[in-house]
Amino acid sequence: MAANKSILILAGDGIGPEVMVQVRRVIDWFDKRREVTFEVAEGLVGGAAYDAHGTPLTDETLADAMACDAVLFGAVGGPKYDDAPRALRPEMGLLRLRKELDLFANLRPAIAFESLLDASSLKPEVIRGLDLLIVRESTSGVYFGEPRGIETMPDGSRQAVDTQFYTDAEITRVAAAAFDLARQRRGKVTSAEKANVMETGVLWREEVTKLHADSYADVELEHMYADNCAMQLVRAPTQFDVILADNLFGDILSDCAAMLTGSLGMLPSATLGAADDSGRRRALYEPVHGSAPDIAGTGAANPLACLLSFAMLLRFSFDLEEDAKLIENSVANVLNSGIRTADIMGANSSRVSTGVMGDAILRELDKQAA
Ligand code: IPM
Ligand code: MG
Numbered sequence: 001m002a003a004n005k006s007i008l009i010l011a012g013d014g015i016g017p018e019v020m021v022q023v024r025r026v027i028d029w030f031d032k033r034r035e036v037t038f039e040v041a042e043g044l045v046g047g048a049a050y051d052a053h054g055t056p057l058t059d060e061t062l063a064d065a066m067a068c069d070a071v072l073f074g075a076v077g078g079p080k081y082d083d084a085p086r087a088l089r090p091e092m093g094l095l096r097l098r099k100e101l102d103l104f105a106n107l108r109p110a111i112a113f114e115s116l117l118d119a120s121s122l123k124p125e126v127i128r129g130l131d132l133l134i135v136r137e138s139t140s141g142v143y144f145g146e147p148r149g150i151e152t153m154p155d156g157s158r159q160a161v162d163t164q165f166y167t168d169a170e171i172t173r174v175a176a177a178a179f180d181l182a183r184q185r186r187g188k189v190t191s192a193e194k195a196n197v198m199e200t201g202v203l204w205r206e207e208v209t210k211l212h213a214d215s216y217a218d219v220e221l222e223h224m225y226a227d228n229c230a231m232q233l234v235r236a237p238t239q240f241d242v243i244l245a246d247n248l249f250g251d252i253l254s255d256c257a258a259m260l261t262g263s264l265g266m267l268p269s270a271t272l273g274a275a276d277d278s279g280r281r282r283a284l285y286e287p288v289h290g291s292a293p294d295i296a297g298t299g300a301a302n303p304l305a306c307l308l309s310f311a312m313l314l315r316f317s318f319d320l321e322e323d324a325k326l327i328e329n330s331v332a333n334v335l336n337s338g339i340r341t342a343d344i345m346g347a348n349s350s351r352v353s354t355g356v357m358g359d360a361i362l363r364e365l366d367k368q369a370a
Contacts, residue, residue, distance in 0.1 A: 005038050005318050008068040010045040010061070013090055014291025015301035015354075016074025017048075022303035022358030023072070023310050026327070029362060033369055034323060041068070045097075046076025046090030046291075056093030062100055066282070070317040071097070072310060073286035078293040090291075098138050101282045103271040104170070105177040106138040106250065107312075108288060110237075110257040110267060115335045118346045119262030122234065127260050132240040133185065134257055135178040136250025138271055140170045141200070143247045166200045166246065171207040173274065178244040179216040188220040188241035192229040192249055204246065230256055254288065264289040265302030265343040268309035270316050283317050285309040295342075299353040302341040304331055307361065330364040 007027070011020040024040075031037050043049075043061040050056050056076070065071050076090040086092070097103070112120070112130035120127050145163030152158050175191070182189045191208045195201035205223055212221045224232070226249040232239065233256050245253055258267045267289070273282035287305030295301055311327040314320040338349040339360045345351055352360070 005036060005070070006068040007038050007040050007313070008064050008071045009040060009042045009074075010065075010071060011042070011048075011074035012046040012076040012093075012291065013048055013078050014075055014293045014296040015289075016046075016076070016291055018296070018299075018301050018354050019287065019303040019306040020072075020074045022354060022361070023306050025358055025362060026307060026310065026365070029365055030323065033365075036318065036320060036323065045073070045093040047078050047081050049093060050081065050084065050088060050090060054088070056088060056090050057096050062096070065097055065101060065284075069280075070313050071101075071284040072306075072313060073097075073284055074306065075287065075289065075291035077291045078296075094286075095143065097284060098271060099144060101284065102139060102273045103282060103284055104137060104139040104274075105174050105272045106134075106136040106254075107181070107270045107272065107316075108134040108136060108250075108254040108257070108267065109269075110134070110254075110261050112261050113266065113332060113335055115332070116262050116266070116344055116346070119344045120260060121262070122237075122260060127237060130237050130260060132237065132243060132257060133181060134243045134245065134250060134254045135174060135181060136254055137166075137170065137174040137246045138250070139247075140166055141247030164198065164200050164246075164248070166203060168203065168207050171204050172211050175208045175211050175244060176215070177272070178242050179212070179219050182219045182242040183216075186241040187218070188222070189216075190222045190224050190229065190240055190243045192224050192226040192243060192245040192253060194226050194249075195223070196225060200246065208244065226253065229253060233257055233260065258288050263302065263343045265305050265341065266308070267305050268307075268312050270309070270312045272316065281317075283313070285313040285317075299355065300342045301354045302343050303354050303357055303361075304341075307331065326365065326368055327361075330361050330368060333364050333368075334360045 011017040112127045117124040142162050142164040145165035148162050150160045178189050193201035193204040195205040258264050271284045275281040311324040315324040340349040
């Protein structure tokens, strides 16, 4: 029997808890049916934590996240918290986790499932075969740079400032992650920045170029302005393998890439820290979709992105490639059978609820493991 692996589940707000219920069923299935066993704890984050404790992330939950092997995260936020002070908004729970756990490499794959080609807003021939990975820096940049704030001037007018900030070390470590991942894929990195207008862009380009020459000359490197990259993503997305970007550009480009595939409801992500001497790294896994307050509680949410995030957890944190594949194959087979949640409906498919999608996945897992 493999040693227990500890997972902290932070389901959060909106559809987060609903999709997580289905993922819990799959975790229990693995516990019973496979070699590995899990020790699962749950905690509150985002609006749920704010309602209970007046903060989107308590120090206790942060300590639990530090101590566990991997965090599985749902989604945070909702209109109810629009007027909360910025420091207490649900999103700050997630940002604090990224920052305090030093999770600097945010991996966001965008893969076009053949059976979902018609769910995309782009033509099928444009996205067929799409398999790209965005590596987004996630602990620095304009998200955390100081000074920041809104100031009222003596004449009563107001001004706001945010600071885009990067050190060479912050750029190099996330670039190294992108090059390492490219080596396991098709060997190409496109680094996106705005070196034409931003100092951080100039430093970004210089550091990536230097690291490439020093340690990754076997990987193909291309530099692209971030605006052009956004355009290329919708024009000819299959040209990309790994896209490397800073925190803000990565946020925008990854939403764009996600939608190419037809549904945000399909895309998982992983956010990784540095490996320690034993090879263990802190990690958080979350669906790319948000809390979707408009459909929360209706049973319409697609649990597959969260489930695929759990597959990434098995792969990256626990080195359980075969188990990860088991989930990914189950998802592909269920989609091929025409079972769909509302967000990915196509011709000849039948619309099911979050829970019935969970049933279908479990049936498929049984079939594959039989
Ligand atoms: C994301 C989200 C977050 C971000 C929000 C919820 C703070 O958009 O994970 O992409 O901007 O990083
Ligand atoms: Mg985003």
